[in-house]
Amino acid sequence: MRALSHPSFLSTLASFFLSQKETRSERRLFHALTGVLALVPVILFFVLFFKNPLALKFHLFLYALTLGIGSCAALCIGWLLRVVGRTAQRELLFLDSIADGVCVVSHAGDVLLLNPAGKMLCGIKEKERHPFSFASLGVFSCGIKKRLISLPEDLLACRSIRNWTLQRHDGHITPLLISIAPLPSSHEGEEDVIIVFRDATEEKKIEQAKDDFVSLASHQLRTPLATLQWYLEVLLAGDAGALTKKQRSYVTILSQTARRMNALVASLLNLSRMELDTFLVEKSRVHLPTLIKEKCSELKTSIKEKKLRVRVAFKQGRNWILTDPRLLGIVFQNIFSNACKYTPPQGAISVSGSCTSHLCIITVRDTGRGIPAEEQHSLFTKFFRAGNIRQDDVNGSGLGLFMTKKIIERLGGEIAIESREGKGTTVKLSLPL
């Protein structure tokens, strides 16, 4: 009888249910039920005692035996349930305590799980229960062009893109830092999506401040240089009167120096953008031979002056690539201008390329001075300039190859350089399609 009224029998079961409940009123209801159930065996004992005290011994024995076994079983089941309940509760508490929003979206577009941080970011009340649809969370968009995400498969397709925003139903727009991964679904052959996201307003502000700084620095440094260059140009053009031969040669030196300083400022600004990570990668379809020819033609003055033979040959094929044309343009600009600068007059530069189903390989070969073997390990370090060219008066900041490598890596490609001093240099680029 005592076993029956033992609190563990009922309270174990009750505690399992209690562990699943959230509100105080629900807990009170379950406490009341436990109390009522505990009273039942006590009442039964008194009824039997007054009815037939002799038969009570046998009844008591059977009762105790049945209830003893039942209670033990209940204890075991209760213990197991409590463990399972606690584990489930721990997992829920773990998700609840994460400061980032965690959301699981089913293949069909239903939200299977959304933790409190996620609810707060989406402007959904804490008490609201699942399931609700992914679209009801707000409007997710990714990339600079703000591609709208309405289906779970779009989430996976855009997982590598930065610059996410969430427009809530109240119109509030929040920049997001997001990571997305597929999650095996309970339905075979289907895939859910797990999204971990957080408010990136502060990061955006810092990024904007960095951007503004680079922009301001760019403007303030370039303005006096541009004024200097334009006045020197006016002087050289004779707009302010004819110059003597000596004056002309001095003004020419000034003009070249101003140009060098300008190029250095441009390189340093590009470098700082890269190091501050404010370089955005905006991919679009690019026709490689066209981009290469365009960048070669920018150097036509020095090619003509040095009478260099330039040949661009691409294997027949599509030769289209998904990349950032501006960044890849900087890469070709650096490589071609190095080839032009360090190839003696009447030398040759050849550019060849071919694309397979997943990769494009571009090779730029010149008959220039080459890089001494003992210095080649430092090729991609900042401000590196090879000993054999530093001796001569060839302009250069030593930032070109450093930036080139950084950009190529950001574009998911690789760069390799082979060089023999006095013979020439070969730059090999491989870029993913």
Place this chain on the structure above:
Amino acid sequence: MPHKKILIVEDEQHMAHVMELKLTNAGYETVIAKNGEEALERVAERSFDLILLDLVMPVKDGFAVLEELQKKSFRAPIFVVTNLGQEEDAERVKKLGAKKYIIKSETPLSDLVSLVAAELSQV
């Protein structure tokens, strides 16, 4: 044939002067405005065949000038001549109706004059 009229909107006095010198030598009539507000006043007073517009200026910047001119459905071509080298700025001014985005430190003055000549020969 009357001279084509160009409005130079530039707060840097020396920069404005050198542009004026080169464009006058090339046979154009020029007017200088030192900031955006002055530029809008000049545009209200008389017509221009082309505007060379700086972006970073006191009182009213180049972006604000472009917005106002866009509202007024201003028709003459506008070349933004600036040292802001960010792609986003170039995209923004093109949306606001600027025809060209010229970075001063990357463009020789003679090239700027050639671009102006090419544009005005089409008008």
